[in-house]
Amino acid sequence: MLSSIATALGDHAHRTSLSTTREYRVEGSRGALERRDLLMDRLVDYRAHVVQCDNASLSTTINQLLLVHGSRSVAMPADVPATWTDSLEAHVHRDDPVLSVTDLDEIDSTVSGCAVAIAQTGTIILDSGVHQGRRALSLIPDHLIVVIFDEQIVEVVPEGVARLAPDSAQTWISGPSATSDIELERIEGVHGPRTLDVIVVSSATEL
């Protein structure tokens, strides 16, 4: 098979090289506050529910979102700090020891951190890294809460791609699970979490 590809391509001398110039936008132009506003606007546009808080109120904010959703149990990555869980009334299931698929199917919600968030597209990227854990955590429970810190927000897609380690297992999330398969109209809620809450954590002085 390789030889038929090589034959089709012919002489190496005539092959093109890859241009190193990128004429499209590779970095954003907005300041931190505008960038955050854009992210929140784009998240809401894709039917995520967005709230802001500061570090001190993170746990109570998570608790409030769980109460609103009626969640009595919540899955958490093993490395989430106590400052996220202090105020929670729901039963916390840390992923240590590892939660089975059946366990996760019975848990109401998941709380996860993220690796980076892209404002321009309203995209949150989980890379199985710090405060995120395994991919199944953010997939099986029907309600997902993602915590984003200001410094994790970038403006454009190239900035987001540059921050990621290619060999990490990633999930890019833009709104709740959705489909356009019926008459090409977007409907939220299929196999992934049908409710997406996003908490944007800002430094206290800004709020």
Next chain:
Amino acid sequence: MSKVFDTELPFPTLAKTALADAQLRANLAHATTTIRDKRLKVVGELDDWEQLRSAGAAIKDYSLDHLDELCVELERNVIAHGGIVHWARDAKEANEIVVSLVQATGVDSVVKVKSMATAEIELNVALEQHGITAYETDLAELIVQLGDDLPSHILVPAIHKNRSQIRQIFIDEMGKSGLAAPEGLTNDPAALAAAARAHLRQRFLSAKVAISGANFVIADTGSLVVVESEGNGRMCLTLPETLISVVGIEKILPNWQSLEVFMQLLPRSSTGERMNPYTSIFTGATTGNGPSNFHLVLIDNGRSSALAEDTGRDVLRCIRCSACLNVCPVYERTGGHTYGNPYPGPIGAVLVPQLRRGERTPLENSLPYASSLCGACYVACPVKIDIPKILVRLRSEVVDATRASARPRTPRDESRREGLFVSSALPTRHCHGWAGRAPAAAEPAFLTAAAQQVERGSRCATSAGDVISHVVRSDTPRRCRPGTRAGHSTCTADPPP
């Protein structure tokens, strides 16, 4: 048994049936109008869209130009991350590999993520022949599978069905292969999506083996990228123990940075979203965080022979976004089944004849004519495939091949040939107004039909390049407009320069 395209009938014959279906026409008009508006809106948000298109085309050109090297690099990196790479020269080899991999796991059913590559090789049929049931999990694929139907669109295979038809399929069929549709199911799309969620839920949670395709594979990291909306892809890529991904070699990108271009081009072009709801990216086996057994089946199936031709190489840039289908006045009226294979629309009309080079069936011969050459597909294409130019080239090949096998020539034929025929060496005059007209299946009749088109020279542009230069700034066809008869595009009054 899964239904497959087995028609050898030419496009015009198939189109006649489709055009007589008023419900189909209404469904297609509604869906394509919706998606066209969405795409234009999100593309309009980016002031660097044209630069992104150029970058996308350039990266794809580079990848195809170095495909042998990139295949080797990809294989090395997948193996380094615990995956196993298989090579399949054609559909038969690919199916044999996948069947044996599934058999080795001991299961008799698999879950599938929607994949054009597996539709192309008719994998589901091969699995069924070996007693393995493939459950499609994408909502539109599920609708097609439950309805024992054929896909009619690259992105939304059930685009030809409206919500009421989908409701009826769910009520009639879901119970036969799993959880039945709920009592009192309405045709509200949200209710239909909820029924699909319930129907597939346990299947996802208990699946041992999944089969997927990939939108992109990255040579320098060995990573696969699967772009989706519903979460069925995430379920299949995350929960089973074994994952088999079947990928055409043209999906290879050289490096990680390339994703910054394609993850902008693809979602905006396909579903008209700034970003699709879910994208999964993983590298090799992901034990503890996904499948512990990962197999990548790389398929050629006509791609290397397409690669040897300039037009074939251009077509292999395609990222299967389906924007060209949604803007095509012919597709909008005839739907996808008319193209007689899983790749419909303008891209299908140029891709299929090139993947099946050497096969001169009436269907392959007719596909290059399944266009008005209005140029809307080229304008919409995120990787700048000049589809009208390729169609014209393929038409000339059809004419040349047909001429070689036609009846003995009369003096009248010779005079026609000298003055009027499209020649592959010097394409001179091409009509753009063929769709819906129906030459008969036999090749000599095709020859006559081609000649008749050319004889209407006063209504034709002088070359494909001229046609395109008139429409390049518009997203809708200007030179051609739908005529009063269904599916019949007519040229407007612009005289050829």
